[in-house]
Amino acid sequence: MDGSNKTPGAKQASRRQFLIDMAKTACGVGLLGGGLSLYAKQAKALPPLAIRPPGALAEPDFQGACIRCGLCVRDCPYNILELAKPEQRVATGTPFFVARNLPCEMCEDIPCVKACPTGALDHALTDIYKSKMGLAVLVDHETCLNFLGLRCDVCYRICPSIDKAITLEPLHNLRTGKHAMFLPTVHSDQCTGCGKCEKACVLEEAAIKIYPIKLAKGELGHHYRLGWEEKKKAGRSLIDDQNIIDLPDRMPEPEDGK
């Protein structure tokens, strides 16, 4: 006797009901959790043109660190940042900017990073010129005015790291035969991904764009060695010039076959 006046049958029925209720709740919540996990996986993919503020951790880590408080948005003096709304493809509530709309103004004191309470924007970043929000890529060589032989130069002139992050490389213009082309060339070690070049590009659709570094950069095979650099390091040629067999150069054959 346990003090209750329930019959064993009623007890069994209530235990049965308890287990059914438990299964119902667990399955419902399990389904919700499964759906949420899938959605979270999708949400890790940041659209290429959405750029995180300076100092942002790599995307999956960022989404574990950012609590979506919006303090970076508030402390940006130029109001370039926004928090993603549910219908946008950026993880809900996280901060981003689109360079073509408004690029980062590269504040020297980096107020957005200082405002971040979690370090989703890494407080170790103290020099804005060391930030890597993305990487400018001159994606379209067919429409870039400088590639067409004109002197647009706008991306080069607007770059906060002019002559470091973007340089103009002269090249002979084969079309005219007598002019030079000045090709805007991005240097990944200097480019912060602020997006000023993309914003300033005079074309209808920018020929230079900020891409996530992962998309923008190639990666050499780790065993690759650049001969000329190894030579410089060693201070001499690493191969024995004396013993190189110099194969005979073939004379060009006459065109008319005689």
Added chain:
Amino acid sequence: MNTRTIGAEAIAEKGWFSSHKWLILRRFSQLAILALFMLGPLAGLWIVKGNLAYSLTLNILPLTDPYVLLQSLLTGHIPEKLGLIGVAIILAFYFLVGGRVYCSWVCPVNLVTDGAAWMRGRLGIKGGAQISRKMRYWVLAMTLVVAGASGTIAWELINPVSMLHRGLIFGLGTAWAIVLAVFLLDLFVSQKAWCGHVCPVGAFYSLLGKWSPLRVSAVKRDACNDCMDCFAVCPEPQVIRPALKGAKQNIGPAILSPNCTNCGRCIDVCSKDVFRFGLRSGNKAG
């Protein structure tokens, strides 16, 4: 339809104002907190920056939501100092006043679900789907597991609570649809479904307030005339019975369930002034 409205006796006995005192204070608290957050973006008055996940008041006082920070910790991230100070303040505060004070005095979704409950009463909608009140703890556990497994604060992707609050301050977008879904859930699917059964934020805060000293207490339970108005008005009616009817079983008059939100509506609607705010300590029967 019932012929008498909830709290009619209390209004007749104590007057309208006295029988709505805590409700008015609570609405004032909810709207004032929201107003403080919105004064910045709307009027350029930056008293409070941020939202309920983390805020900075007068550029000095950090406040961090412990639930979202816990999820962040589970992804393996350690926050900065300001975030940690903020969470210590919030933990201490809600431990003292009752965890679910967050739900009834701060959370903006409470306005939505109270609205749904009110309309449910007006339209005479009864019954609906049976959802276990324990479901919220399952959802809470699920959100923590998914945070750890996915390495992201996944629940924040769909959390209606933060979506509404952040949306009002930073731009709503389609978050209104998710808030509407919560409203309709409470209105048609099941009574008090969101706050009382599903919401993991409330579940988290209930655990935080499990041992809170500030409690509603049925100090004059002998005067109870069984009008049932407190049960009808309470968002978590199951918490009342042990305290109100427990004299014979030697149970003290304080409502000890962590799911009591300390909203104080039972104090308002009782014509016999059975309830008042009190302390957990010295909770002896008789």
